Amino acid sequence: MELEYGPEYELFRSEVRQFLVENWTKPVADGAIVEAASFRRQATAKGYLYRGVPQRYGGSEQPADPLKARVIREEFTRARAPREIEGPGVSMLVPTLLAVGEDWQKDRFVAKTLAGEYAWCQGYSEPHAGSDLAALRTRGEIVDGTWRISGQKVWTTLAHRAQFMFALVRTEPDAPKHLGISYLLIDMNQPGVTVRPLRQMSGGREFNEVFLDDARTPADWIVGARGAGWQVSRTTLRHERDLVGGAGATEDAFRKLVELARDARCDGRPALESEDVRQALARIEGYVLAQRFTSYRQMSLELAGQDAGLSGLLNKLNGTEIGHSMANLAQELIGSYGLLTPAPKGERGPEKWIGQIMGSLGVAIAGGASNIQRNIIAERGLGLPREGGAQS
Amino acid sequence: MKFLLSDDQIQLQDAVARFAADTCAAGARRSAFEGETGFDAAFWDGLMALGAGAVSLPLEHGGLGLELLDLALIVEAIGYEAGPGPFLGHVLAGHALSRWGSPTQQAEWIPKLASGATIATVALVEAGSETSHYRWITDLDPASLNGQKAQSPNAELAELLIVGLRDGGLALVAKGAEVGVETCDDIDRTRRLSNVTFKNAAAELLPGGRVDDLLDAARVLVAADAFGGARRCLDMSTAYAKEREQFGRAIGSFQAVKHQLANLAVSVEPARGLYWYAAHAYDRGLEDRAKMASLAKAHLADVFMQAARVMIEVHGGLGYTWEHDAHIWFRRAMFDFAWLGTPQVHRARSAQLSGW
Ligand SMILES: Cc1cc2nc3c(=O)[nH]c(=O)nc-3n(C[C@H](O)[C@H](O)[C@H](O)COP(=O)(O)OP(=O)(O)OC[C@H]3O[C@@H](n4cnc5c(N)ncnc54)[C@H](O)[C@@H]3O)c2cc1C
Numbered sequence: 001m002e003l004e005y006g007p008e009y010e011l012f013r014s015e016v017r018q019f020l021v022e023n024w025t026k027p028v029a030d031g032a033i034v035e036a037a038s039f040r041r042q043a044t045a046k047g048y049l050y051r052g053v054p055q056r057y058g059g060s061e062q063p064a065d066p067l068k069a070r071v072i073r074e075e076f077t078r079a080r081a082p083r084e085i086e087g088p089g090v091s092m093l094v095p096t097l098l099a100v101g102e103d104w105q106k107d108r109f110v111a112k113t114l115a116g117e118y119a120w121c122q123g124y125s126e127p128h129a130g131s132d133l134a135a136l137r138t139r140g141e142i143v144d145g146t147w148r149i150s151g152q153k154v155w156t157t158l159a160h161r162a163q164f165m166f167a168l169v170r171t172e173p174d175a176p177k178h179l180g181i182s183y184l185l186i187d188m189n190q191p192g193v194t195v196r197p198l199r200q201m202s203g204g205r206e207f208n209e210v211f212l213d214d215a216r217t218p219a220d221w222i223v224g225a226r227g228a229g230w231q232v233s234r235t236t237l238r239h240e241r242d243l244v245g246g247a248g249a250t251e252d253a254f255r256k257l258v259e260l261a262r263d264a265r266c267d268g269r270p271a272l273e274s275e276d277v278r279q280a281l282a283r284i285e286g287y288v289l290a291q292r293f294t295s296y297r298q299m300s301l302e303l304a305g306q307d308a309g310l311s312g313l314l315n316k317l318n319g320t321e322i323g324h325s326m327a328n329l330a331q332e333l334i335g336s337y338g339l340l341t342p343a344p345k346g347e348r349g350p351e352k353w354i355g356q357i358m359g360s361l362g363v364a365i366a367g368g369a370s371n372i373q374r375n376i377i378a379e380r381g382l383g384l385p386r387e388g389g390a391q392s
Numbered sequence: 393m394k395f396l397l398s399d400d401q402i403q404l405q406d407a408v409a410r411f412a413a414d415t416c417a418a419g420a421r422r423s424a425f426e427g428e429t430g431f432d433a434a435f436w437d438g439l440m441a442l443g444a445g446a447v448s449l450p451l452e453h454g455g456l457g458l459e460l461l462d463l464a465l466i467v468e469a470i471g472y473e474a475g476p477g478p479f480l481g482h483v484l485a486g487h488a489l490s491r492w493g494s495p496t497q498q499a500e501w502i503p504k505l506a507s508g509a510t511i512a513t514v515a516l517v518e519a520g521s522e523t524s525h526y527r528w529i530t531d532l533d534p535a536s537l538n539g540q541k542a543q544s545p546n547a548e549l550a551e552l553l554i555v556g557l558r559d560g561g562l563a564l565v566a567k568g569a570e571v572g573v574e575t576c577d578d579i580d581r582t583r584r585l586s587n588v589t590f591k592n593a594a595a596e597l598l599p600g601g602r603v604d605d606l607l608d609a610a611r612v613l614v615a616a617d618a619f620g621g622a623r624r625c626l627d628m629s630t631a632y633a634k635e636r637e638q639f640g641r642a643i644g645s646f647q648a649v650k651h652q653l654a655n656l657a658v659s660v661e662p663a664r665g666l667y668w669y670a671a672h673a674y675d676r677g678l679e680d681r682a683k684m685a686s687l688a689k690a691h692l693a694d695v696f697m698q699a700a701r702v703m704i705e706v707h708g709g710l711g712y713t714w715e716h717d718a719h720i721w722f723r724r725a726m727f728d729f730a731w732l733g734t735p736q737v738h739r740a741r742s743a744q745l746s747g748w
Contacts, residue, residue, distance in 0.1 A: 001461065001672050002394040009393075067393055258748065272748050275740070281748065282739035286666070286691030289684075293665025296395035304396060314658050321658065377657055378650035382630045385645035 003296070009067055016075045019046055024081040036082040037116060048072050049084050050114050053094065058111030066299050073248070087158060089113040089120035093166050096183075096235050100224045109164075109185070121159040123167035123186070123210060124233070126152055131372050133168070134177045134230060138212060140169035140184060147184060147217045149192070152209065155366075159195045159208040162188050167212075172227045183229035185221040192216060202358040247295035250322055253356065254288045257281065257326055257333075260353065264333040271333055280329050287322050294318075310381040317373040323360035331357055395665065397465070404447075405465040411438055412473040421582065424476030425720055429575075430584040431549055436477050439470075440508030445482060449490050453502035460487070460609055461671035464616035468667075471620025474720045476582035478546035480617070481513030484610050485554040488514070488562055492601035497564060501552060512552040515541035515588045516607060522733035523741055525603050528558040530590065537563055537595035540587065543731060547573045547586035554606070555588075555595070562601030565593055580727035582720060605674075608685035610732055612674055615667040615688040618696035618728040621721050622660045625699035628718070629653055629706040636708075649706065656702050659695050666691055683745035690735035690742065693728045700725040 005013070023042055027034050043049045044060045051069060053059020062068070076083050084090055094113055097106050112118040129136040138151025149169055159165065165186045172180035186193070192215030195208050224232040258281060264271040271277045295315075298308040330353045331339060338350030364370050378384045397405070412435075420435040439445065448463050449455025456462075463483055470479060486505045489498060489512075504510035519542045521527040530539025541555065553571070555563045565571060570593035575586045630653055633644030643649050670688035673681040700722040704711040711718040729735065 001396070001398075001668065003669075003672070005393055258746075261748075278743035278748055279736060279739050282687065282690070282743045282746075283694075283735075285742070285746075286663075286687055286694075286739075289669075289687065290662045290666045290691065293395065293669050294662035296393065297665050297668075300393060300395040303394070310657065311661050314661055317654070317658050318662055371651065374651040374654035375647070377654035378644075381657060382650075382653055384630065384633060384650050384653065385642050387645065387647060387650075 005067060005071065009071055012068060013071045013075060016048065016072055017079075019043070019048070020075060020079040020081055025079050039082055040085075040115070043081075044114075048076075053098065053110065053114065057098070057106050058114045066302055070299070085114065085116045087119060088122040088166075089118060089162075089164075092122060093120050096166070096223060096232060099235050100232055102220070104220075105185075105223065118164060119158065119162045121156050121162035121165050121188075121208075121210075123153040123156055123159075123165040125155050127154050131369055134181065136168055136170060136181065138167070138169050139173070140171045140182065142219055145219050147219060147221070149184065149186065149212045149215045149217065151212050153212070154209050155198065155207045156195075156210045157207045157366075159188070159210050160197060160205075164188060165193075165210070166223070168229050168233055171229075175227055178230045179227050181229035181233075182226050183223040183232040184217055185223065186212075186215060186217045190215060200358075200362070202355060202362075246319070247291045250288055250291055250319055253323075253326055254285065256352075257284070257330060260330060260333050264335065277329075277333070280332075284322065284325050284329065287318075287325070291315075291318055291322065310377075313373075313377050313381045316368065317370055317377065320360070320364045320370055320373075323356075323363055327357040327360045395668070397668075401462060401465055404462060405469050407442055408439070408444055408466045409469040409472065411442055412470055412475045416473040416475060421474050421476055421717065421720060425581045429548055430476055430546065430582055431478070432476050435475060436479075436508060439475075439477075439479060444479070445486070445508045446506035448483065449486050449502050449506050450498065453498055454506040455486075455490065455502060459671070459675040460612060461668065461675055463487070464613055464667060464671040467613045467616040468620035468623075471617035471724070472624045474582055474621065474624070474717070474724055478511050478513060478549050478583075480583060480610075480613060481545035481547075481550065482508075482511055484514045484606065484613065485512035485550075485552060487609055488554045488598060488601060488606050489564070491605075492562060492598040493564070494599055497596065497598070501564075505552070510552055511546070511550045512554065513544055513546050513550040514554045514556075514606065514610070515544035515547060516556040516603060516610070517732060518542055522737055523607075525556060525558055525560050528556065530555060531558050532561070532563045532595055532597060535595060537565060537590040537593040540589045542587055543576075543585045544573075544588045545583055545585060545731075547588050548575045548584065553588065554598070555590070556603035556606070560603055562598040562603055562606065563595040564598055565590065565595045568594065570594070578727075580723045582724060583727055585731075604682070607732060608682055609674060611685040611689040611738070612667060612670045614728050614731060615670060615685075615692040618689075618692035618725070619660075619664055619667050621724050621728065622663070622692070622696040622699040625696070625703040625721055626653070626656050626660050629656070629703045632707055643706075652702055652706065656699055660699055663692055663695050680745075683742050686733075686738035686742040686745070689732070690738035693725075694735050696725040697729050 040049060047060040047062045050059035051062040055061045090113060094110055097110055124133055126136045126138060140147050140149040165188055167184050167186055168181050169184050170180050171182040192213050194211040197205050198208050199205055261272040261277050262270055266274045294311055298311055301308050334350040334353050342351040342354050379386050415435050415438055420432040424430050424432040443456060444466050446455045447458045451457040489501055505512050518528045551567050553565045555565055557563055570591050572589040573586045575584055578585045633649050634642055636643050666688045670684040673684045704718050704722060707718055710716050
């Protein structure tokens with residue numbers, strides 16, 4: 001058992017640090033404006049970003065090395081330097097295109113997506129098809145060599161800023177449910193696409209309804225074969241599940257929760273001195289650290305070329321449950337003023353926790369709701385009999 | 393970074409797991425559970441023949457020279473089978489002797505402990521205080537020991553006791569007439585607890601011995617046992633859910649049961665690394681070792697208790713019978729929950745050690 005990174009990685013760490021000092025920390029401290037885009041280009045050239053993407057598509061094409069990736073993430077975070085562009089384009093579409101896309105599709109879309117020139121939204125969910133995604137009804141058919149698409153997508157994050165959508169569309173109406181779907185790429189800037197903002201419970205305006213009314217897309221803007229869209233989309237969902245389970249983010253949130261308990265008052269004394277609060281925090285910390293060590297173990301298994309098995313399936317639900325318990329405690333700690341009148345905005349204070357208290361529910365729903373995770377764990381992880389109809 | 397077991401560790405754990413499964417299937421668990429002393433000779437002799445008693449003892453006295461992590465892996469495997477007997481106290485006493493015993497003490501006792509010819513145990517806490525030796529009364533002056541210890545595992549069977557002292561040190565006592573053992577009618581019949589009274593008992597100091605460290609080692613082992621037990625509860629419940637039919641289908645096809653078991657998997661499986669790390673931190677003397685011993689003990693004790701409750705519920709009326717073995721794990725979960733301090737006690741300690 002070895003928890004140190006080892007000399008090779010410590011050397012790598014100092015290289016990354018040196019790079020960051022020269023290209024980010026020092027210029028910024030000296031008042032220079034470093035453009036994120038050009039910084040990302042340099043960091044990619046050094047092999048620090050987009051490591052899984054071939055160079056001809058704008059990546060740095062590095063051999064898979066989760067430890068290096070971790071060192072990079074740690075150092076970039078510490079220096080507050082820009083990392084890979086966030087969003088479904090980079091995290092979901094690019095891996096899918098690399099896995100099953102045509103060469104011209106990779107040439108056309110990948111590099112610009114990595115550079116942040118193309119923003120994407122994920123058009124999967126529909127009013128009648130959420131967990132039961134394969135029930136989706138948006139129709140697509142080829143007319144005169146062009147796809148014509150009609151239907152409605154909903155809860156589409158960042159659709160209002162996206163140039164393109166990757167969408168699941170029913171193109172083979174006579175085929176069985178899962179075999180009638182295709183994975184299409186759609187330009188959002190066209191008369192057949194209407195985006196209507198949908199406000200979130202937190203007040204934010206990040207997701208939308210998207211109405212497709214005879215929207216057009218070229219015949220070859222399809223990823224994978226006709227009717228293979230369900231399979232194609234699985235690559236991306238798996239990817240997103242890994243992201244949401246991230247142990248590092250949970251640890252950050254936990255540290256902030258302890259700070260909140262230090263600052264918050266309970267009968268005029270720091271809440272952190274209250275025995276109830278200490279118990280509650282220590283209980284949550286048990287789960288947070290268990291998640292840390294299971295992620296170390298999963299990473300070590302990956303390094304050793306072994307499968308993480310059951311534990312890999314638990315990450316999203318595990319993270320979600322910890323998020324719920326942190327929300328419950330935070331709600332106690334910020335107290336009635338913080339909860340009921342969380343202004344003023346911008347200060348370090350309660351309003352951030354309102355975001356976590358509500359946002360933890362978003363995490364529980366998006367990317368495979370918790371009950372669906374439980375189905376997956378029970379059926380795929382524990383081998384219990386599958387439920388007729390409900391897909392896990 | 394390699395947060396994984398070595399091939400040797402995997403082999404050792406597998407060997408113990410296979411042995412324990414076979415011997416318990418042949419009746420060791422039940423016979424010890426129903427018996428007078430909680431001892432099963434076949435189980436004990438077999439474990440010793442595998443070298444499990446020698447794992448963390450020094451090489452020069454016939455031990456394998458391994459660490460607490462290796463011991464914890466064995467304890468997990470035994471916990472999975474609810475293997476009965478004095479192993480826990482025995483290896484803790486051996487660990488104390490290896491770490492702090494004088495050359496003479498080691499030469500005299502360690503070979504006998506390594507083979508299991510002599511059974512040893514620890515007598516650490518006193519009624520009312522599981523974390524602070526300052527509240528204890530047991531004292532060594534200068535070679536005679538007086539006091540009373542609570543909840544010493546399998547003291548009835550032991551010939552050698554390692555005893556915690558009020559000044560935080562440790563004493564070694566060969567059991568004689570001045571040592572009174574009163575075995576309790578305890579919950580976990582696979583690991584019997586006794587109160588032990590010392591009246592001017594002949595004893596020696598373990599030079600430099602630290603009861604706080606020994607308690608932490610014990611907590612790590614309890615956490616390992618709890619992980620093994622919890623894993624077993626999940627496995628038994630899953631297997632039963634696949635086989636038991638009601639309403640014309642396997643109960644494991646009902647979503648309510650699936651979700652109960654999925655939730656259990658989420659609480660059990662990720663906790664494995666918690667006891668691994670706590671053992672590793674102890675072995676390396678890392679700064680957070682005491683905190684992690686407490687946190688791992690608290691967390692896994694709760695997880696095991698919850699797993700045992702779910703298991704009984706999933707087994708229905710069958711699980712509620714004395715004949716079915718499910719309650720043997722339930723009782724072991726109660727032992728792991730309470731012995732050397734409940735989760736609440738250890739969360740309070742962990743909070744303090746975190747600087748909160
Ligand atoms: C913040 C946020 C961002 C999102 N972003 C996007 C996006 O960018 N693109 C996109 O396509 N979608 C997006 N979604 C939609 C998301 O994928 C769906 O909300 C999710 O899949 C659940 O579907 P639903 O809302 O229809 O809930 P439903 O499927 O109606 O589920 C409602 C409840 O029933 C439970 N349930 C459903 N089926 C079962 C079953 N078989 N067994 C047990 N329980 C069941 C669920 O667990 C849930 O608790 C987003 C959602 C949120 C909250």
